[in-house]
Amino acid sequence: MGVQGEARYRQVAADLREAITTGRYGSGGRLPAEGDLAQHYGVSRGTVRQALAVLRADGMVTSRRGTRRVVLGAARTQSFAELLSFTRWARSIGEEPGGRTVAVEPVPGDPGECAQLGLAPGSSVYRVLRLRTLSRVPVMIERTVYPERIGALVQGFPIDAVSHTEPLEELGVLFTDADHTIDQWPADAEDARLLGCPPGTSLLRERRRTTDPTGVPVEWSQDRYLPGTVAFTVHNSVATTALSRRRG
Amino acid sequence: MGVQGEARYRQVAADLREAITTGRYGSGGRLPAEGDLAQHYGVSRGTVRQALAVLRADGMVTSRRGTRRVVLGAARTQSFAELLSFTRWARSIGEEPGGRTVAVEPVPGDPGECAQLGLAPGSSVYRVLRLRTLSRVPVMIERTVYPERIGALVQGFPIDAVSHTEPLEELGVLFTDADHTIDQWPADAEDARLLGCPPGTSLLRERRRTTDPTGVPVEWSQDRYLPGTVAFTVHNSVATTALSRRRG
């Protein structure tokens, strides 16, 4: 049923997810009771509940005391990796990702950058500017700031490397948590030139701060998308909320 | 320590949250071991783990096998209610929310609307158009479609009602799950007139489909914000992901 060596509750969650996605449990229908699922999978009720918590976080099922769970439908959310990495995201939707590094420069970080990376003001950082494409069409400008330790690695990557995240992970850099802020921002001269749009065009902007499991920031990135190329989706519920709205 | 009558693990979570927010556990520092927390609060380790799962979902702490949890910082996420309701959100950030209903019309829903609300094509729905303000300044146009049952209630609300969500909840309408899609969209003539911006101005658009605990859609809304008035933030981690990126 599931991959061997993976946690039992993840196997159960994966099986239930597939059952919902393929329509075995129709949208709007009810899931079997936890006890029945436990018996069916040969695990304890606690393990089933762990599996169901995963599906609930993905917005695939509801849960309420006193009545069986309701199937909401197939998940529209992606894995953490697909959200973090433009490359992985593009592949997951069947597009051909591309990237061209426009500039990599080691510089003393400005106050804002150092604050985001948790460094002392004036610490040296690496600024990386990249143009990202889908099927060779430019869609996004990526401005990432790395702390020195990681930037030094990025500097060695080939100029036409499709992904930076993947080789960094292979070098042992861990990405585990990210904060995203989404708003819009007018294209500056550089954006306009690289994306081929008029200066001042309103771009969809995603700013992202990523940390490793010890809470140390590993990147601070600002991505600007051409209008109409991407949208962001979020699921939230009374049970779990990861989204918020802020004054712009 | 906590509110009486609320679940024990929520009380513990609330206490830990406050401890982190007020700096008793400094950002970047480590949390006590689960066992120690359990002893301190006089609960089992399982209950402590439940409390910590809440904080982890909020992005306040990390967790990794083998080592104590790391404090990431105060949460920036809001409650489900503050995200769902413009009124509650505005109040939570200390702004004065306002609303003016421009139009309420019972109509046969178009195919897209009916699909979003899970109704048969051509079912009657209510279209509601509202102008939302912060401190009397227009910031957002809200176009909401309700199924007939709920729209009939909304039709009775006063034209200058600040909130629609709150009275609906008092009438027993439950909002528990929502899917949000965020992108940008040019202002049409109506948007421009109401918001006082040139037609074609790029607006930050949030589309939202909200369901009740039985999975039945209760509203399908499209909100368009003036540039620079709001931003959306999301936290996600390898543990829990609620956000995704889509082709526009």
Added chain:
DNA sequence: GTGCCTGAGTTGGCTGTACAACTTGGTCCA
């Protein structure tokens, strides 16, 4: 000094049990 190894400490995963809180459908009664 350098690197390996071990062991204590810590979280992840799973089981089993018990009771509380709530929903739902049916029954009974006025």
Added chain:
DNA sequence: TGGACCAAGTTGTACAGCCAACTCAGGCAC
């Protein structure tokens, strides 16, 4: 007919225990 009530079913909360997997610092060998 309508409403109150009840009982079965279901999920939420909490406890206790056990082992596995992993981190990390300190000791030890080279």
